[in-house]
Amino acid sequence: MKEMVKVSASNDETARSIEVPYDFGDNLDQACELFNDNIVFEGFVSDATVGLQGFVRRLLKLEGDKIVSDEDILLKASEWRPGAKPKKSALDKAMELLGKLSAEEKAAVLASIGK
Secondary structure, eight states: OOOOOOEEEEEETTTTEEEEEEEESSSHHHHHHHHHHHHHHHHHHHHHHHHHHHHHHHHHHTTTTTTOOHHHHHHHHHOOOOTTTOOOOOOHHHHHHHHTSOOHHHHHHHHTTTT
C-alpha cells in the first residue's frame, strides 16, 4: 500500500501548525506520471542548485586562517554531486576534533605529537 508523504508547516504569527498528506509518487516514474517530466526535472534542478550554493558557501569561508582559492572552489564544485556528502581530508577531521578541545587538551595533544 502506498505511503503518503506527510508535509508539516507552521506559522509563528498565528501559532498554528498542520501536517498534510501528499502523493509525490513512490519513484521517479510515478512522479513524472503525476506531474510531468519537466516539473520533476525543474524541481530537481532547483533543489540541486540550493545544495550546490550551500557547498560553495562553505568553501568561501576561511579554513583556519587561509582562504580557499577560486580555482580550488571551481575544481571542488565540478566534483560535487547532489546528495553526496563532501569528503573531509584527514587534516580537516583532525582540525574539527581539535576545535572541540580545551586549550589545555590541545596543548597536551600537541605535546604528545612532538615526542
